[in-house]
Amino acid sequence: MNRAETALINSPPRRWLQRLYEVPVLLSFGGRLPPGSRALEIGCGSGYGSQLMLQRFGAAQVDAIDLDPAMIARAQARLAPYRDRVHLATGSATDLRAALNADDGSYDAVFDFGIIHHIPDWRGAVAEAARVLSPGGRFYFEEVTSHALNRPTYRRLFDHPTEDRFTAEDFLDQIG
């Protein structure tokens, strides 16, 4: 991420949007998790999403990864009060074996709070999320489509991959 997006992602307005809009919408679609659920957050950034997974979605255990060690350091500080329920690692959403030694079907839920559009091999990230989900597991996501990424403000302010981005239909087809 460039400096503008990093500043935005680590700001209070990002947390307000996540808490007051994204979480209620995702809960309305996917509901709370069953007791004892094990959940994964890909691209956890500052760790606020993982905190909400514990507090609002009822996850019992959360594993969370991010490609950027500085973000993992932020997440570690934020999630210190939950350290017995959270495991953080630096690594890529496209290779969860390398990042977390994650076996097939090892999570009841995977959360993507706006990161897959950052990944050149976005299909690989979707395939990894599907691989590690248990049968009947839930994929909670909010994403940024090619339509939004092509807006002049987005292009001017932020730095995203430009090739092979997805429409909403492409993304839904891929998660199948």
Ligand SMILES: C[S@@+](CC[C@H](N)C(=O)[O-])C[C@H]1O[C@@H](n2cnc3c(N)ncnc32)[C@H](O)[C@@H]1O
């Ligand atoms: C837009 S931020 C979103 C952060 C957080 N999920 C949120 O909603 O505030 C995208 C995050 O994805 C991370 N990221 C980018 N590519 C990644 C990859 N291949 N695997 C894991 N994380 C990645 C970035 O380091 C960044 O923290």
